[in-house]
Amino acid sequence: xxxxxxARLTAPPTQTLRTLRPTSSTVSFTVSxxxxxxxxxxxxxxxxxxxxxxxxxxxxxxxxWVKWRxxxxxxxxxxxxxxxxxxxxxxxxxxxxxxxxxxxPGAIVVLLLVLRRGHTEESLxxxxxxxxxxxxxxxxxxxxxxxxxxxxxxxxxIFIHEAFRGFEVRFYLAIVVKGEExxxxxxxxxxxxxxxxxxxxRGARKCLWENGGGGRGGEGGGGxxxxxxxxGIGM
Amino acid sequence: MPYNIAMVSDNFYPQPGGVESHMYQLxxxxxxxxxxxxxxxxxxxxxxxxxYLTNGLKVYYVPFFIIYRETAFPTVFSFFPVFRNIxxxxxxxxxxxxxxLSSLCHEAILHARTMGLRTVFTDHSLFGFADAGTxxxxxxxxxxxxxxxxxxxxxxxxxxxxVLRASLxxxxxxxxxxxxxxxxxxxxxxxxHDSKHxxxxxxxxxxxxxxxxxxxVISRLYYNKGTDLLVASIPRIIVANPNVRFIIAGNGPxxxxxxxxxxxxxxxxxxxxxxxxxxxxxxxxxxxxHIYLHPSLMxxxxxxxxxxxxxxxxxxxxxxxxxxxxxPTHMTEFAAPEEDEIVAATGRAIAKLRxxxxxxxxxxxxxxQMYSWTDVAQRTERVYDGISGVIRHDEFYQGAGAAGVWSAxxxxxxxxxxxxxxxxKRYYGCGIWAGKLFCLCVIVDYLLYVLLELFAPRSRIxxxxxxxxKVPKETKEKELDTARDNSNLMRKRSSRYRREKRDERDEx
Numbered sequence: 001x002x003x004x005x006x007a008r009l010t011a012p013p014t015q016t017l018r019t020l021r022p023t024s025s026t027v028s029f030t031v032s033x034x035x036x037x038x039x040x041x042x043x044x045x046x047x048x049x050x051x052x053x054x055x056x057x058x059x060x061x062x063x064x065w066v067k068w069r070x071x072x073x074x075x076x077x078x079x080x081x082x083x084x085x086x087x088x089x090x091x092x093x094x095x096x097x098x099x100x101x102x103x104x105p106g107a108i109v110v111l112l113l114v115l116r117r118g119h120t121e122e123s124l125x126x127x128x129x130x131x132x133x134x135x136x137x138x139x140x141x142x143x144x145x146x147x148x149x150x151x152x153x154x155x156x157x158i159f160i161h162e163a164f165r166g167f168e169v170r171f172y173l174a175i176v177v178k179g180e181e182x183x184x185x186x187x188x189x190x191x192x193x194x195x196x197x198x199x200x201x202r203g204a205r206k207c208l209w210e211n212g213g214g215g216r217g218g219e220g221g222g223g224x225x226x227x228x229x230x231x232g233i234g235m
Numbered sequence: 236m237p238y239n240i241a242m243v244s245d246n247f248y249p250q251p252g253g254v255e256s257h258m259y260q261l262x263x264x265x266x267x268x269x270x271x272x273x274x275x276x277x278x279x280x281x282x283x284x285x286x287y288l289t290n291g292l293k294v295y296y297v298p299f300f301i302i303y304r305e306t307a308f309p310t311v312f313s314f315f316p317v318f319r320n321i322x323x324x325x326x327x328x329x330x331x332x333x334x335x336l337s338s339l340c341h342e343a344i345l346h347a348r349t350m351g352l353r354t355v356f357t358d359h360s361l362f363g364f365a366d367a368g369t370x371x372x373x374x375x376x377x378x379x380x381x382x383x384x385x386x387x388x389x390x391x392x393x394x395x396x397x398v399l400r401a402s403l404x405x406x407x408x409x410x411x412x413x414x415x416x417x418x419x420x421x422x423x424x425x426x427x428h429d430s431k432h433x434x435x436x437x438x439x440x441x442x443x444x445x446x447x448x449x450x451x452v453i454s455r456l457y458y459n460k461g462t463d464l465l466v467a468s469i470p471r472i473i474v475a476n477p478n479v480r481f482i483i484a485g486n487g488p489x490x491x492x493x494x495x496x497x498x499x500x501x502x503x504x505x506x507x508x509x510x511x512x513x514x515x516x517x518x519x520x521x522x523x524x525h526i527y528l529h530p531s532l533m534x535x536x537x538x539x540x541x542x543x544x545x546x547x548x549x550x551x552x553x554x555x556x557x558x559x560x561x562x563p564t565h566m567t568e569f570a571a572p573e574e575d576e577i578v579a580a581t582g583r584a585i586a587k588l589r590x591x592x593x594x595x596x597x598x599x600x601x602x603x604q605m606y607s608w609t610d611v612a613q614r615t616e617r618v619y620d621g622i623s624g625v626i627r628h629d630e631f632y633q634g635a636g637a638a639g640v641w642s643a644x645x646x647x648x649x650x651x652x653x654x655x656x657x658x659x660k661r662y663y664g665c666g667i668w669a670g671k672l673f674c675l676c677v678i679v680d681y682l683l684y685v686l687l688e689l690f691a692p693r694s695r696i697x698x699x700x701x702x703x704x705k706v707p708k709e710t711k712e713k714e715l716d717t718a719r720d721n722s723n724l725m726r727k728r729s730s731r732y733r734r735e736k737r738d739e740r741d742e743x
Contacts, residue, residue: 161285164283164285164297168320170697
């Protein structure tokens with residue numbers, strides 16, 4: 001019983017694949033660990049959670065501001081006038097009594113927790129005749145996602161292969177870029193399951209080289225050819 | 236009935252050697268027979284991860300020792316998680332370990348039994364019983380072989396040795412010899428591909444008394460390969476037969492002794508040291524000679540003398556280990572592993588060649604009929620059938636009596652039971668202390684397995700796609716037609732096309 005619970009807790013978050021195909025020559029695959037709320041309760045929980053985060057964040061910033069006003073002897077009358085009542089006065093006094101060494105780190109911790117992104121999102125966007133862009137979300141909401149653009153002319157191949165990672169063997173989708181020693185791994189931190197990768201792989205090939213594979217560089221080239229062989233197993 | 240087989244050993248390509256080529260050839264032939272074979276070995280410098288070799292043989296180079304690079308200590312359990320993952324994703328049914336000095340192979344067999352898989356072990360070498368090192372190795376061998384389904388030895392001597400070392404029931408040890416790819420070891424006369432046209436070659440003219448006879452030695456120059464005997468006997472052979480030249484290929488710690496011997500006796504003109512040769516160049520060296528000299532002190536099988544005979548060389552070898560079983564007497568001249576005997580045997584061989592009594596030109600076809608990897612694969616397949624219960628027990632172990640009579644640990648179907656308590660019974664008999672220690676190991680292994688099942692459940696492991704199996708020509712065409720309306724037509728065709736091409740090349 002306990003073990004089963006432990007096993008459930010250690011399970012990795014479920015991943016979902018979203019495919020966006022606005023035109024026939026553009027497609028975007030996004031793999032995300034964000035849970036999609038479907039039931040009413042789940043939706044409610046999701047929005048309440050969001051609201052709590054927002055409130056907590058605002059409170060932290062507010063506390064910092066108040067502490068700053070008080071410790072520099074600036075008037076806090078605005079606040080009194082805004083909120084009014086003796087409770088506010090007591091709160092203000094309380095905030096003034098707590099030292100900076102508690103307020104500062106406390107606010108920072110709360111802000112970090114609020115801004116931390118609970119899920120990971122990685123995407124692959126393909127534009128025919130232009131190129132592909134891979135992107136991975138950062139760990140906080142403030143940082144922009146790290147992305148990389150590879151022009152179509154530089155793409156030699158896209159394939160699925162396997163590699164050791166920790167104590168297991170995982171599938172990965174990789175792009176071979178002309179003139180680069182290392183391959184570019186798509187979805188590097190999530191490493192979705194094989195079924196998902198195959199869907200992305202098929203879609204990507206279809207989008208990039210639908211008309212006869214004209215854009216495929218490195219056809220018959222020694223290294224590229226070998227890797228295509230490997231990718232062949234993914235069919 | 237096709238099986239999914241995992242060959243496990245520490246020795247595999249890119250490192251050259253006998254076990255390596257045995258595993259590779261056996262795997263390819265088993266794939267040709269419709270099985271699925273993967274190889275699990277440890278990572279080599281610059282080679283980590285997963286690779287496909289010709290014919291769709293998948294090789295896992297497990298980066299296993301990298302975690303413990305500093306300590307070369309064989310870690311009993313750390314291999315288990317990766318091994319379990321591979322076994323599940325490849326849907327392995329039979330684990331086949333090779334070479335008794337490979338700790339990876341022993342661990343794999345232990346884990347495989349814990350996971351409830353059939354196991355086979357192939358022993359490729361002979362060991363003594365006397366010194367501390369071999370006693371330890373033998374104890375370890377006893378540990379893993381206490382609970383193995385079947386053991387294969389490469390020769391009858393090897394079988395005897397393994398049975399004694401691991402205290403096995405002799406009926407559960409089969410003998411399946413190595414083989415050679417005879418096409419790669421053609422004599423000089425069949426250099427071109429017209430061998431079919433000359434089915435009956437005329438009698439070879441005998442060598443005249445003044446013609447030079449070349450003796451070839453190709454071996455790693457180690458003590459157990461008998462390099463000391465070689466050092467002692469070469470000067471005497473040359474004194475007795477002045478028109479003899481030696482070609483020695485290979486290197487090792489004893490090379491310096493050979494060089495000293497050459498210097499001391501001023502034999503630079505008569506003895507040529509070639510240094511190391513690659514396996515594919517061995518044939519080119521062999522065909523330069525008339526006699527192959529193999530002074531080994533210890534040999535389980537001796538593939539090299541089969542290769543030499545296949546190249547049309549008359550073989551002079553020591554009567555040790557499995558060597559006497561390997562070739563028929565008309566191809567060999569035997570000697571005891573002593574200096575005098577080797578000199579005498581070489582003398583006899585030279586005399587026979589000069590008289591033209593030996594038809595070395597016929598050796599190639601004879602060897603070709605005796606040894607083939609297809610045959611080895613067939614016999615190995617029968618072992619797999621036997622342990623999975625496809626062949627009935629009494630049929631598989633002919634003359635071993637009815638099932639269950641001779642061994643209480645076997646189930647009714649004649650295959651070893653997987654129950655933990657049965658396994659523990661088998662391990663407990665290994666020795667007073669060792670038995671308990673081994674039982675402890677098995678229990679820990681089992682607990683580890685339970686934990687892994689909980690925290691890395693099977694549902695979280697992706698199943699691999701198999702390498703597309705070879706299909707007969709007409710079905711292949713049909714498949715192509717159905718694939719035509721597939722959007723992935725282009726790549727489907729190209730990969731299949733390439734495969735076909737490769738098959739053709741392989742067949743030619």
